[in-house]
Amino acid sequence: MDENTFHIANLTPGELGVLATVIGAIATIIGVGVAIWYGRKASATPVRVTPETGGENPGAEQSPVQSAAIICEALAYKDREHAEAMAAKDAAHAQQLACQQRELAELTKAVEVLRRTHGATEDRKAEAEAALQRGEPEQADAILASMEEKGAQGAARGAQDAAQAAQARGAIAYQNQPQAALAHYRRAVEYAPTDADAWNRVGILHGRLGELAAAEEALERARALGEEQGDREAIAAALGNLGLIARTRGQWERAEEYHRRALAIAEELGDREKMAANLGNLGLVARTRGELERAEEYHRRSLAIEEELGHREGMAVALGNLGVVAQARGELERAEEFYRQALAIHEELGRREGMAIQLGNLGLVADTRGQWERAEEYLRQALAIHEELGHREGMANQLGNLGLVARTRGQLAEAEEYLQRSLAIDEELGHREGMAVILGNLGIIAKTRGQWERAEEYYRRALAIDEELGHREGMANQLGNLGGLAGIQGDRAGAEAYYRRALAIFQAVGMAPQIEIVKENLRRLGAG
Template identity: 25%
Template sequence: MVKRLFAIMLFVSVFGHSQSKIDSLQQRLGSEKVDSTKVTLLLALSSAYRYENPEKSEEYLQSALTLASRIRDKKYEVRALNAYAGLLNGRSQNDSSITFYKKALSLAEDIEDNSGKGIALIGLGTTYTAKGDLELGEQYHVQNLTFSKKLEDLEGIASSYNNLGNIHNEKGEYKKAMQAYTDAAKINTEIGNVKNAGINMANIAMISQKLNDSEKAINYYEQSDSIFKKVDFLPGRAFVLKGMGMIYRNQENHDKALDKYQQALESYKTMDLKREMCQVYQNIGNIFSDQKKSQLAIHNYHRSLTIAHAIADSINIAMTSQSLGQEFFYEKQLDSAALYSGSAVKLAQALGIDLTVMDGYKTLSEVKYADADYKGAYDYRIQYQTMRDSLYNIEKRDLAADIEANYQNEQKTKEIALLASEKEVQTLQLGKRKNERNGLIVLALFILLLAALLYNQFRIKQKANKELQQLDQLKSNFFANISHEFRTPLTLIKGPIERLEQNPDENLDREEVKMIRRNTNKVLGLVNQLLDLSKIDEGKSKIKSTEGDVFKCLRTAASSFNSHAAQRKIDYRVNVPNETFWASFDRDKLEKIVYNLLSNAFKFSEYGEHVSFKAFYANNELIIQVSDSGRGISEEKLPFIFDRFYQVDNSLTKETEGSGIGLSLSKDLVELMDGTITVSSEVGKGTFFTVHIPMEKIKAPQPSTSPPIKDVRLTTDLPTSFELPNKDARNLPEILLIEDNDDMRHYIKNQLLNDYRVVEATNGDLGLKKASSSSPDLIITDLMMPKMDGMALCKKLKTNIETSHIPIIMLTARAGVENKIEGLETGADDYLTKPFEAKELMARVKNLIGQRQRLRSYYRENENTVHPEKITTTSLDRKFLEKVLNLLQKEYANPDFGVPQMQQALAMSKTQLHRKIKVLTNESPGELLRNFRLKRAAQLLSQKADTVTQVAYQVGFNNLSYFAKCFKALYGVSPSSY
């Protein structure tokens, strides 16, 4: 089978090619005519340049992938996809790597390419492990283990064991890790794969070191390093250097340890292996921590954390955060210690990293004790002790040592067996029965394992489908929300401009001009944010530093939220030292970070809550802290809030607008300035952001003799709140306008006020209450609103007998046909997409109100026959009217039947019955009953069925003069003349 370990072991297996070999490959590529061979040559050239020139390596890979796709050779396309995914994985571009591996896996399964499938499976397992998803990584490696055993592919089996050992090591399961590495070493030794056996030995040395057996660890490291020298395997040698550094640290030989770590760091920088660089920086921080050089330790931990965040390495984020928490405790910075250790514990619990959880409990216990919180200290100490007892016990160490000893004994046994083959045969014969019994046991276990794997594969597919659905939903929600963000201000800009265009002599008032400016700034801000993200993605965004007073800049930026806080009665506190901090920094990017964090804090805070902004300088870093006492963020959503376009609340009823860009942009800008941003939150208690930006303080220039420039305070141009007149007494149709945007509500109301009475509501919940209490002639509602969205509101109105007759126009920024159909299916009578023209809205309002008036007129004009379907627009109204007419048909001859009896039969109050019948027929219940009887009398009289007196009695009139009076009022003639 094709060798596949370059993509599936702990390290990459190819490093460096001679220039002569590269020249040879390029010459062959230039003269080659067969396309499939060209693909092979392109892949070989990409591998040759992988470390020396990564850009050129990627260029050859892209060419190979394009050529394989063009010639429709799926087997070569699988090879190119796997190679490209491996390149991205080496750069820690995990999400992109997973995408290409999954494409390769799907294609390999379609064409039954076993080699390509195996590479893709282990590539996926390795990449998910690097992301911190140990469970999913383990599932893919177990799946490949079964697959490789089925094919009897020993290299694939060994690779799976090695990678499973890596996962068990991350979890702190050293017994399982030692077993997996040992199994891998056995197979690699048997098939003569020297280099990979060396990798397994290095991993066994690492486990021995963690079990405090330094002598054994050094022995194995020396054996593996000897192998790596022979095969010129730089990643392996760097790994050995890092392991030796750990041993020297345990022996308190700090100088030797630092020397080994520095050598390893330089090697990893040469290979651009960021995850390994992150680990080495953490190890260097540990050395300085041992030496009680806390500032140097914190500096290296921050460098490690920055890289871990950049490559989304959750495991190292958790471990480095715990190291920072411990170091801040040594520095007696208790708040920072609690913040970092608390974050580390939460993340480590989610990832299943028990050792980090245990260390976090210990630090938190020490912090609580130092803060005089003895109960909290006791609780954390109990949790720490419980985990320590379960993880570090003598039994586990003895078992791991026994496994390694068995491996050594087996190796010696094989050497003796080569010299004494006859004795081996005899031994095999003696153990024949035992082997048969063991074979049956293994077969049973294999069947159980196969069943478990099939079930796991089913679960994996289900999970993958769910992830794809969630991704599609996230994209759909983002585009819907961003279109809403653009369409609403565009409507408010477009409307006044069109009116001015149609009426050149008319001037816009001051409030309309302010409204246009507010919404223009809003659109401009959204566009600028998208452009900033685009520049960062393309690498075009650069730091433009100028000297200035950092604290003054922060005070100015923070003060721009004063008026907003005052309007919403929020307790807004700004704590920036009242001193000069002169430094070289990028003012624009720093202000954007502050604005986005404060905007987010205010957005999720209710009236009367607290928002805090604090900034200070320590340890050559500018530290910014923004907190609020708002609703907070749930633990399962917290890891995703810095993701592009992610929104905590994506429903149609969300209280605040947003596009999911601000926090992602802030994170990108902080990292562009070599800083870090972290967050902690608790539902119902608020959210806390911390930003660390490296910054060197410089000497401030001498003040000039020119007059000082006053600080400019930025003010937020908040929309004016519009109040309704006390009561509109005009005899005009009444319209209920439900819209949460003040500007949009004011704009629509101004268009309607000349011809209609307007009642306003700011959300769906209030709109439903006002519709039930006032029964307007028409309702105009927005789709996306707080409390209750337009869809839910429309459904409630149309399924309530009191409001089902009211026509509804729904306004929305969602322009898709499916959205329109969904709106109409809920019962909306019309659907208008933003931005819309005022004339179109007025025409639709006039048509719907006119339609209801024509239906009522139709009822009055049809004296003898009434068809409910012709005077109603909803099935609920039709059923109600049919029920009323059937009741009248049954009871009209009963002189004792009146409005009270009608109320009782229909189970409605007097007000409800009057309002409903008046809207549908333009008659009161009493008028409806009287006119129904008179119409039946007219039918009988026209047929000459009886005398006038008898007809009057037959239709429920006891008073003949009253009957004659009512009949003449309706038909213009007396009953006898009719």
């Protein structure tokens, strides 16, 4: 699940800025959030691989999970050479792949469905799988679409085949086409309405698109099905993802409760990987609430488990999270050290998206130090990787951060251009939370230029989205921005009203640093 959080910085008197430095936030939530979303173990039944199916050793036996590993790399990195280099890796090395266990399991099922379909010749199926291993999904999707269509016209067994085909199409589209993937999974639950795993997937995809009410509804359905079926894994997956939805809405106590329940089930099942993930998510909640000691404790416990399991990518996520905590404390040298350790692991594993995230985090550190040229260099490197990978959401985040650096340097026209480009991508993706962040930042640009009406319009548009999403932290930030704008225009009563509404929300969610900022603004108004 792709989330944002908000970092308040560069405040001017009377202003509660929403400078959304989303790099660190994206890093921590993606790494941990994806780890929570998990399902069944992937099949390791070997099959004979022909020269057409690709891989390092044509003619060797290759299981569906091994093929899925190559496909995962190809879809994530769009790099045939990189994908083929993964052919020698087996299921025991799955933690080193771009996909974590849930994505690998889903792609493995897609390979299995593709291989057993009777709707295509063996040569055509082998050719489609080979194309998938090159990151070219069109042939496989066409075969699966035909299978789905035939199944949908059949009886009960046909509906099951249609559901499996739809899920396979969703798994293939998941990384780079979330809207298409959602459509596939929604059809899957129409064919098989008692499939808890598919409902979980529907929920996660709605969440990625910022459709929080729909996400929550789907995840509650998955949780209820898990309870009816006695499926503890499905319950834990739904609870963990419900925790991410609650966190996005600023419902910190509720988020913590969900993650604790998910952690308890992981402990009961002896699932160390999911324990690490939920500990990391609890750390995110604690950090957002300003409870930095607790946050560090959770992330260190998560890191210890990842080290024990030898999960290098999980270690990198935990190290990055520790860096965010250190940066929140103002410990820039320590934060930089954590980010560099995380970057080194991602480089070692060839995890280019992780590299981009940590380069962005290093850019944040440089920006905080006033090293703007260095910050811009890091952010441009991060942006280039996301562009190369075709990761639109990552591109939007880095463009937004480049806009913030430009604004800090007083380059308002350049800042606005970056932010508008970021907004366009978020609108294209349907990423409403990201849209709210960027609209708030565009409001700050307009306010800096003295364009009061335009600034207010941006703030109100951002506030409307946050209210629609139920995102309380975003609502409080925008109310603070409106308060700052009212104060500058001499409307002290209006400023106080906005600040008090913002304060009430921050107090309700327990965000200590923001509470102090708003109280200081009220004192400056003579209303403290």
